[in-house]
Amino acid sequence: MGTMRENGRRYAATLLSLLAWSWPFAAQAQTDLTVLDRDMAGPRAQVLVLGTIHLRTLPAGFNPAALDGLLDRLAAFKPExxxxxxxxxxxxxxxxxxxxxxxxxxxxxxxxxxxxxxxxxxxxxxxxxxxxxxxxxxxxxxxxxxxxxxxxxxxxxxxxxxxxxxxxxxxxxxxxxxxxxxxxxxxxxxxxxxxxxxxxxxxxxxxxxxxxxxxxNHTGDRIDVPDIKAFVRSIEAAWAAGGAEMRAHEKQDDVLALAPDLLPLYRVINAPGRLRARAEGNVHASMRAKSKEGYPQIWVAGWEIRNLRMVANVRETFRERPGARVLAFVGATHKPWFDSWLGQLQGVDIVDVDQVLK
Structure with a gap:
């Protein structure tokens, strides 16, 4: 009987030791929030994120009729x-x-x-x-x-x-x-x-x-640093070093922007490869840039805050309307963040923009 008790003590001690050793790893395990809506009742929201150019950059002779083809495709999506x-x-x-x-x-x-x-x-x-x-x-x-x-x-x-x-x-x-x-x-x-x-x-x-x-929303990206000019120079240097592919794409986009029909331009700037190049050229280049003050990384923090707050604002527009059809216009550089974070929300499906614009 004494041997059984001793063995039991040893087993308990060993189990506690194993639990203590494995606890940090268990604590790090993450719950997959993307599957919590797998048994959702009712319709799911359909969210289409359209990356756009800023039309103010177009030449003075811009004709709004150049957008008619794009408007036709978007109208067919029937956003509410x-x-x-x-x-x-x-x-x-x-x-x-x-x-x-x-x-x-x-x-x-x-x-x-x-x-x-x-x-x-x-x-x-x-x-x-x-x-x-x-x-x-x-x-x-x-x-x-x-x-x-x-x-x-x-x-x-x-x-x-x-x-x-x-x-x-x-x-x-x-x-x-x-x-x-x-x-x-x-x-x-x-x-x-x-x-x-x-x-x-x-x-x-x-x-x-x-x-x-x-x-x-710009309340979270108004960067507070001692030397704003040095901050800007640091960011611009990071982009110059890491944005060659993005700059090459922008030259191609400038040509498409002069066409009488801007639908092909919107197809191009919303293509996955173009969006990846924008993300790499802006954020990846900034994250790997060396700066004593950490200025490029500070800029990325502000960029993320801005995108998080915008995504939350989009979500608020259909908070009381489960199953709504939503069209979000945003500068093309923001689209990867919108797609990723909106796509993690419960009851939300991201619509393939290529299928809408083709």
Whole structure:
């Protein structure tokens, strides 16, 4: 009996020793979060991330008709929610209240819209939310003018332009909160070389959507370093050393950008090889760059924070709409991060952009 007890003690001691030895490895084991929705009830969200060029870089003679083929393909996807790479009203209002941190020109001024509507940005945003809860399938011109004015007062110019585009030509006039100054703003928006207006807003209006959703965020990538000029030089040197393939691609893209149809350009910049080269040229080059201050690695941290917050903002647009069809416009360099992180979310499928654009 004593021998059995002794053997039992030895076994217990050995087991405890093994557990103690293996615990650090067990603690490092990660739960696969991507399979938690394997038995999901109901439809899954379909998210299409379209990497875009910034249209402001195109020549002065740019013709918006060059985007018609792209718009046709995207309309066929039938998105119910469209997001754009610009700051939302809450972020702009936050920045306006903290000029010492974010500067005085973080977002375009809403002074003219506030004067026309009598509402500051938070009040205008509250009115927008209230109106959209009961927004009719066939809004009247007066309702559209009112909503456009409120969007302008909310820092949401792209959504204001969505409403403007859905007004009959004869109804694009002052009234219901729109005055001469705001009419001028809306007319000028239509002339801007900006994908938020020329692609996203035009598509939203074509599909009868009430708005687009701004999801960009720069609150986490405003780098605080002692020598900002040295920081910029360090980043540019890293990119110059590691971005040869990306620069060669950009030269090819510049040629495609001059074509009367930009659909081939969008097919190319969204191709997996192009996206890999952008990621390598920007982030991998920065991570391996040597810097006493660690400046390139600091830049990557800011880049990741920005992308994480943008992805969270995209997710928020369909939080209450499981199974929604979502189209996210973002600069092509961001697309790999969007695809990867949005693809890890529960109940979300990433749509193959090549299948949409082919």
């Amino acid at each position: 929610i469209i997001t754009i790479e610009t700051e939302n009203g809450e972020e702009c209002d936050l920045a306006a209240r903290h000029p010492a941190r974010y500067g005085a020109d973080y977002c375009a001024s809403t002074a003219a819209a506030q004067a026309a509507t009598g509402l500051d940005a938070p009040a205008a945003m509250a009115q927008v939310d209230k109106l959209l809860k009961t927004w009719p399938a066939q809004a009247t011109p007066g309702q559209r003018r009112r909503l456009a004015a409120l969007f302008l007062a909310s820092y949401d110019r792209a959504s204001a332009y969505v409403q403007w585009l859905q007004l009959p030509a004869g109804e694009r006039r002052a009234g219901d909160g729109l005055d001469a100054a705001l009419l001028e703003q809306l007319q000028q928006l239509g002339k801007r070389k900006d994908e938020s207006y020329q692609i996203a807003a035009r598509l939203a209006a074509r599909l009868g959507l009430a708005r687009v959703h701004a999801v960009d």
